[in-house]
Amino acid sequence: MKKLVIISLLLVLGYSLMNTFSDIEFGKKREGISSYFLEHSPDDLQVANTVTAIVVSFRGFDTLGEVTVLFLAATAMGTILFRRRSKHTGLNPQRKSPQASRIVQAAGKLLFPAIMILGAYVFIHGHLTPGGGFQGGAIIATGFLLLLISYRQFKVEHKYVTWIESLAGLSFVTIGLLGMILGPHNSFLENFLNVGSLNDLLSGGVIALVYIAVGFKVGAELTGILDTLINIRETGDID
Amino acid sequence: MDDILIKILGAIATVILAFTVGMTYGGLSRKVIARIQNRIGPPWYQNFIDNAKLLFKVSNINHGFMQHVAPLWLIGMSVTTVLFIPVLNTGGDSWYNSWFPNLNFHGDLIFLLYLMVIGSLGMALGAGQTGNPNSAIGVSRGLTQMVGFEVPWVMALVALMIQYKTTSITGLMAAAEQQGTWLAFSSPFATLAALLAMPGMFRYSPFDIVGAPAELASGPVSEFGGKYLSTMMTSGSIFAFVKLTLYVDIFFGGANNLVELVIKTFILYMYPVLWGAVSPRFRTEQAVRFFWGWPVLFGIIALIQASL
């Protein structure tokens, strides 16, 4: 009964949403700010990938927010899950999940460097090709995930993760703040470097740098989160 | 100067008159009741004898300041009251008429109503100090009963006051004179209400539970003796005169001379006495319920009549 009610509620909701969106013809070009982006991204910024230009420059503040959200998620998980770590091990010290098979282990070891390189490539070329810091970071994290599920005893050193994510985050903000000092409009995240020319690796000025920082940060962050979720130790706190 | 002298003399004469009449009526009532009960009864002057005896009694017991002062309060109030009452009609032409107007143009009916209840309150305070529980019980009953009879009584008076647009007794008397009939005839319901309230004022049976001579030893006054009791008796008689005169003045056309006054007041006086002689005693709440029954109804009718 309750489900029926809910379904009918959702149908009403769906109908009204559909009603709203059906007026928008699928695949039709519309006026808007995007044309400005498509115009200015290659011309002013010399960035081939317009999405990257939008993400890092036009809407760079959003990206800063995203990075913060990831950072927050990691911090929040830390807050929520680990506290009062007692020295004597608690109730359930060992992960009970079975060891992965040898094939998986071997393949994981084999694939890991390749994945790392792919990730690095994706975020370094974020302004040129599809992809970017987030995507690259996610790929890197996948590599670590592979190791985490293949080797039970594998542990990510949180110290390094912390360093990397902090430094990467700091460099993002620092680049932004430098823009306030060095940029022509004195505004945050503004480009203050030579923009180079379109489709060069060293083009786009700070955009490339920012995306690399984002890549590191996302990679570290996601790895940290995965590690946290996988290696939940019973910490002996009395909930 | 002469004027003031005459006033003072008149006042003294009024007080003496009130005292004498009140005392005599008291004695007569004892006689009448005795005759009804088939006894011989004391002579009519017995009250004078009692009073004199008390006044010259040597022992002078009191429990403190309030008991000492209460009788004085009482007598002070009764004298004051009697001076504010028009004893005789202004129209009368007897030689002594100029003696009695006293202060009756300087106060009005509401004021008198207050003066009349105060005396008993003073006595109540005096009785309270004696520490006799009987006194306290008596006071409690007396005050309760007072709330009872005051209601129809005041209703009657307010009805008259509103009907004749005056609050002074002289005004009401003038109104009666002007219309030629007693107010008892023009405002019968008010009169009825007032008359029904009257026995309560006199505390004769059936409304004598306040004093309740048998079991409360006369209630409030049970600890008073000697001069105190004599003073109280005196003021009691003056009050009796005050009440009777007031009734006569208001409802029964007043009196043009003393003889008429005496006749009218005596007849009026016999009414509670005779009623009391033949009726058993009400309990306090019964008394109050009695007063808040028919008398109040008559009072309401009187008020409605007055407003029409």
Place this chain on the structure above:
Amino acid sequence: MVANPILYIALPLFTAFLVPLLAKLWKPLVRIVPGLVLAYLAIMSVVLMQQVSPEKPIIAMIAGWKAPWGINLVFTSFSGFIASLISILAFFIWLYSFGFKKVEFDDAQKYFILFMLLTAGSIGVVLTGDIFNMFVFIEITSLSAYALTAFYKGRDGAEAAFKFLLIGSFSSIMLLLGIAILYTYTGTLNMAHLALLMPQVPMHAKITSFLLFFVALGIEAEMFPLNGWAPDAYSQAPGPIAASFAGILAKAGIYALIRVSYTIFDLGDHGGFELLLVMGLITMVVSELVAMRQENLRRMLAYSSMGQMGLIMIAFGLGTKEGIYAGLFIMFNHAVIKSLLFLASAYLVYYTSRKKISDLDGFGKLLPLTSLLFGLGAFAIVGLPPFSGFWSKLSLLIATANSHMEFVLATVLAVSVIEIIYYFRVLGRLYFRKAHKEIKVRKPTWNSVVTMIVLALVIIAVGVHPDFITGLLHNAATDLADKADYIQKIIPDLFSQTLN
């Protein structure tokens, strides 16, 4: 450069990334540095408020792109006022939490980072001129709020946080849908530009989008019936965080709701304001009535807080300038007074796990100053003169009366009576009951005392001399009421184009 709205966001984020490294240098830095940042922001607010006027808002571009192409931070008299309020309050709450509880180092680090980000996110919501950016900041705020709600493990924080998260997710999806509708019809995300192009949007899409925004932001603004998360979160979060929920988070939520209904959509006069008014009224009535029957002090304060949010919605729902003025005044008072109440109550129920009102017996003697300040807050929140709450109530009632809404007027006043009842009931317990035996009392630390006294002084100062802030409020109200001016200040070229 030294006083730029960007720094409201950039500086806390910078510090947030930096703190984990600083922790390795010297541990107390973890507590101190966020405080310094918040202090800087508070001072910067004062400086910026000096510079800003309704005629001359401060607009900060990101990456050198002008609106509507880039994201802008818009520090107007209105948004600036709220942002300053948040930043100054945040500093004091930091000061309070500085020695609040002896938590482990690791936790302290996270606590202060999360708190700082909560503040930064809220200020971001207030200052941003871009609708999608607002969504991002709302998410930052919410995520830090979830984490802080679940901060104490001894309590049911996780449960509260999960409810909060569940409803918060609905909020974000609806917000996104609303944004998507607006974007497809107008092709822009800048709020001023959206407002300019709003007449083009077909009515039904506009309404759907508005309702989505309304519900999504109503969740943040604790509107009934979307506020199920609020009492749980308020009651389970650490004391200072509950204070900042009332003073910071809810303020950001209501700001967003107001910005959307006043500036972006032009539906206000066609029913939007009335909807806000009615929902505010319902929120207020339900919350205050429920608050009346609470046994848990924190929950009582939470429901009362929701009631106040309802009051704010009523004020803004009037749609007149007087209403805006009153609403802003209530926002100010609610931020200050509710913070004081939550901060004081944190010490009152420190050692009692269930935080029952009945556990408060006799605290007037045990914790005289804290109880006194709590009492002062209670007096102020119910609107007794000479405390600041009175003036906001007065201005609200004047605005309501001037809009010819006698029913609303009467309801607000009737509910105020209920408010008085339950606050005074608590005061009665504080002062006139014998303390329970073996009660443990935690004396407030000096920094908490300073915070509470500063807040109390603000309450008294504004109560005795409201002119301290009425000028700011008037400017802010003028600013919000004039939508065309807002558009013109932000996108002058496009605005004049449209006019021609």
Place this chain on the structure above:
Amino acid sequence: MNSLIILLFILGGGALLSYFAFLSKHAFGQAVVWLVAIASPVYFFTQVAVGESFSFSLGGFELALGFNHYSWVFALLIMVLSPLSLIYSTGYMKSRLRLGTFYFSFIFSIFGMMGILMSRDLVSLFIFWEIMTWASYLLVIYRGKDVEHTGIKYMIFSAVGAYSMFMAIVILNREMHSFDIATVIQNFGNMNAADQWLTGILLLIGFAVKSAVMPLHVWAPGAYTNTPTSFTAVFSGGLSKMGVYGIGLVLLNLYSHSDFSQVGIYLAWLGAITAVMATFRAVFQNDAKKLLAYSSVAQLGYIVAGIGLGTELSVFAGIYLAILHGAFKGTLFMAVGAVERQAGTTDMTKISGLIKNMPWTFFAALVAIIALAGIPPVGGFVGKWMLYEAAINSEHMFLVILIFISSTAAFLYSFRFLFGLFLGQQEEETAHIKEAPAVMVVPMILLSLFLVLMGTFPGIIFKPIAAGMAELGFQGVPWHMSVLYNMWGDSVNLTYVSITFGTVFLLGLVYITLIARKGTKHKLSTKDIHTAGEIPKPEDNLNYSLDFYKPFERVLSPLLKHKLDVYYNEFGKGLEALFNFMRRIYTGNGQTYALYVVVFLVALILLSGRIFGI
């Protein structure tokens, strides 16, 4: 600096100062209290005058202060009564617990009252009103007895009153675009009738709460009883008069030219009914303070009846009674306070016969009770007389009857009060009780002397009252130093009364004490009484104090069975049950909350046509 501001500053500053002074040292605090108690009336009577004004702007509102002749009358009362009670409190407050709070609230409520009286605009009136209210609330709960019940009740009713007043004020502002009282009076006619009635009723409710008119009076007995007695004197004597002041302001000033002034007669009826019912309740109280509390309600009923009747004489009577009630009820509460302090209780079934122990207190109480009962030759009579005459003159006869019933029944409790505390059997337990200290006795005696003076020369305060009446539109009210007139030309000459009564009384006193003193002297105790020949043993209870008016109670039982309080409580309980039910909305299940969100959204979508008018 303006003298009004200085006066407020003395009071407000004194309040704060006393709080902090008591924090440091007891003697310090006492000094501050004395300072305020002396400085404020001295400053008031020497420096402040009618006609001075001070206007300023605060929070965007134009506020104005200044006394007019009408408020001046009440200010006189406050400025006499409050300092006396303050001085009295320095003796009365035995415990040193929270003295700072006590005196802070005490002085601050005086501050509030003076502020109300000097407000010339509605906003400052309201501000001071609220200040007065919460300051007095702090005093009501100061003892900590029954806080959840009495205290909350007081606060609820005050809040209801204050907020209805608040509503009226803002609506008036909408119509007038001003809070200034003079402007409101001037433009009042331009308002439409509905608004006139609405604001009028609301304002009246606001003021009627403080003056404890019938359906809104239930807070009063409890609050008066719970307050420390030294403040109850001001509470009942002065603070409640603010309501009277306001009712006068509304009915006779603001609304005098509109149809609304007809409401006055209904208010008068309510006042009279209040008087009767409260008197009946007072009669059956066993606690002296509670008795006085009910009596206060009853007396306020008279005053409201007087003001509500709205004729020249009745208003005159109302204001006069207000002043006089301040004096005699102040005295009575002080007397009760003295008993409470010395004997430790005010329960009349526990103590009796204190007249020997506390003669001065008894004297003050006696005079005050005489005034309360309205007996000549003490001042209370004057007010009662004028009230009756006014009611009779305006031919509201049933009103007269009600008032009369009430004041006749008032004799019952008047006697009970004096008898219960001071007269009757003196028990051994109370033999050691001593007279209260001089700081307590002197204020009482001063007030009672004032009452005696009023009995013969009420003209002393007729003068300011007549000036105040002129402010209310009753120009040239006739008054005489010691003659009372009604509107039909009848009069009472008080000097004759006093002279006659005084002469007879004094002659009798001289006779009975000096001339006839040769009688035997007996040292008597109250055990030496006539008990039908038996000698009462020490353990016999000769104290008649329980169920004192039992017969009367039996008569009134059908009337007394219904207590308004009970209905309010039932109503409150019903509401609480409703609220408890509403709490269930918050089920605690996160999923339900999520469902609410969806349902709400869908509902809004479905209703969107309605909401947005398409």
Place this chain on the structure above:
Amino acid sequence: MNQILTYSVYGSAILVMLIGIYAVLTKKNLIKIVIGLSIMDSGFNLLLVALGYIKGGTAPIFSPAVAGKDVLMVDPVPQALVLTAIVIGFGVTAVALSLVIRLYRKHNTIKIDEIKTLKW
């Protein structure tokens, strides 16, 4: 034809969203609820990307292949927005899962209607 496409594309995206909401509203298992939230997000992301599609448009990348030519490109803004939305969704999911873990530890259940300590 286009109409059908419009309906089917948007409709399926909305349907995914509704399925997510349905899961959140009816499933008792906390994990399933979190999954529902994710599905909800995915549905929205699909919708947004679909809204940004332009018929015949290429990816908005000025690679050497398209340099200098006047090519039609799809709207890049929704793509940027979706990127942000995905990341935020990820963050929320992570936090939600950790909360579930805490709840399980404390209540020893992951049934949502058994976790009702805080109510009324």
